Amino acid sequence: MRAVVLRRPGAFDALRVERIPEPSPGPGESLIDITLTGVNFDDLERAAGVPPQPPLPTVLGVEAVGRRRADGRRVVALLRQGGGYAEVAAARDAYTVEVPAGIDDAQALGLFEQGVTAYGALSLAGRLRAGESVAVSAAAGGVGHLAVQLAIAAGAAPVIGLASTEAKRQFVTRLGVDVALDPADPELADRLRAASGGTGVDLFVDSVGGTVARAALAGLAPFGRLVCLGWRAPGPPDGDGATDPRTPAGVVAVTTAQLAQGSIGCAGFWMRHVVDNRALLCAIAERLFDLAARERVAVHVDRTVALHEVGLAHAAVATRATKGKVLIDVRREA
Ligand SMILES: NC(=O)c1ccc[n+]([C@@H]2O[C@H](COP(=O)([O-])OP(=O)(O)OC[C@H]3O[C@@H](n4cnc5c(N)ncnc54)[C@H](OP(=O)(O)O)[C@@H]3O)[C@@H](O)[C@H]2O)c1
Known part of the structure; x- marks a missing residue:
């Protein structure tokens, strides 16, 4: 063969x-x-x-x-x-x-593969409820374009899609997202809050990591959840300016204090489960x-x-x- x-x-x-x-x-x-x-x-x-x-x-x-x-x-x-x-x-x-x-x-x-991942991130890890706001990174991608459609089908509102080019943002808009954002926008956390009526996003499904995951955490509503299903983009150096070579590019550290003080949650999803x-x-x-x-x-x-x-x-x-x-x-x- x-x-x-x-x-x-x-x-x-x-x-x-x-x-x-x-x-x-x-x-x-x-x-x-x-x-x-x-x-x-x-x-x-x-x-x-x-x-x-x-x-x-x-x-x-x-x-x-x-x-x-x-x-x-x-x-x-x-x-x-x-x-x-x-x-x-x-x-x-x-x-x-x-x-x-x-x-x-x-x-x-x-x-x-990609649909089950999108569903698992939204529903199993994210515990999405109808009426909640949802944001998805790499929303034009294989997993992402299904995640935004599944969020809409589950009654999420508003649904926000992140995509890196105008053509991709038009694509996710045609899929039905309410707001399409550029993941490279330096004001991304503010844009997420504005797009979700000022309170922040209830559920953010992220496969990119780095600066996008940091903005997602900052842009969550009280009781909001970040679901991580992967990481891609290298983030800026942490702390004293050095990146830890043992940490894959794009992985973001979150402290329990951050979770408590924001009343936010973090979850992960791995298909194997x-x-x-x-x-x-x-x-x-x-x-x-x-x-x-x-x-x-x-x-x-x-x-x-x-x-x-x-x-x-x-x-x-x-x-x-x-x-x-x-x-x-x-x-x-x-
Ligand atoms: N946890 C699991 O079980 C599971 C299962 C399947 C897939 N995944 C993960 O889900 C993600 C999406 O997978 P996919 O197969 O559907 O791919 P994809 O979304 O079709 O392609 C990846 C997208 O990620 C964005 N991206 C951001 N930074 C990137 C970079 N440095 N290099 C390349 N792309 C970058 C790009 O969208 P923009 O240009 O719009 O930013 C790109 O189109 C991957 O991280 C994958 O590992 C996880």
């Missing part, structure tokens, strides 16, 4: 398609003939060598949609160990769900598929590339040039 194999972390153009044997399914696994896989930030980090690294060589790709070979059913799967950038994957049955008729492959794929709970994973997937069937949420496809174009697709996500989901059509050869 054809697959994108990572032999050595490095440049985007080092990702090449190779012919390798099909994987052999282990106990509790099934082969999937993949139609689409997608780019996630996880893949960029694995390709760049960010720890923890899987044993090399490895096939990248943490998600896939296609037909289960054993019964021909259309399924979508999370591949925590990779293997999605290929024509065939061995997927754990516990991390696989059937796709209902009426939900196409692109929607199913976009809703699974849903994935390891089969009943929860299925319940969230069912909810997301239902919302998609009722057109309350839709995956926006930024582009669909062939396997040999994966490096270009990674570069596009890394340079913040994409809106919504980047798909890989594994059957497309040209």
Whole structure:
């Protein structure tokens, strides 16, 4: 089969398609003939060598949609160990769900890894209630564009989306956000308070960290919550001007005094805690598929590339040039 194999972390153009044997399914696994896989930030980090690294060589790709070979059913799967950038994957049955008729492959794929993350951040970690104000960073991204739609569907108001370019802010406005803000605005905390009627934001879902997370904390309402699901941007040096090399760029320290004095809360969300709970994973997937069937949420496809174009697709996500989901059509050869 054809697959994108990572032999050595490095440049985007080092990702090449190779012919390798099909994987052999282990106990509790099934082969999937993949139609689409997608780019996630996880893949960029694995390709760049960010720890923890899987044993090399490895096939990248943490998600896939296609037909289960054993019964021909259309399924979508999370591949925590990779293997999605290929024509065939061995997927754990516990991390696989059937796709209902009426939900196409692109929607199913976009809703699974990134949709479950968006839902988990808002509802499980953020405990969102109808009528609360919500802000989302990287709101035009794969997770972010679903988070703003899910917040709107849950009755949040106002919903605020942060995005770095005017084109992205127009995109999130078309998705229905009430206010679109620039994450680089030096007055971001004030803008968040103003956008939420002066009191501050009830729930901020952040995947960026650094200065954005600091502004989010400062812009929370009393009893507001910051939910962290990742970190990207290097923040300014802390304290005496030195950055701690053991702290990943973008991670922000919060003290218990800050929480008490602001009557605010911080929570985190990590997908693995849903994935390891089969009943929860299925319940969230069912909810997301239902919302998609009722057109309350839709995956926006930024582009669909062939396997040999994966490096270009990674570069596009890394340079913040994409809106919504980047798909890989594994059957497309040209
Ligand atoms: N906790 C979990 O279980 C979980 C699961 C899945 C994903 N995630 C995290 O969720 C985040 C979004 O993932 P995604 O796959 O949907 O990616 P994405 O949002 O489509 O792309 C990343 C976006 O982050 C923003 N960004 C800010 N600083 C950046 C930087 N220095 N480099 C690149 N992008 C930067 C950009 O938006 P702007 O240009 O608008 O700022 C960019 O478009 C990632 O942090 C990922 O690790 C977490």
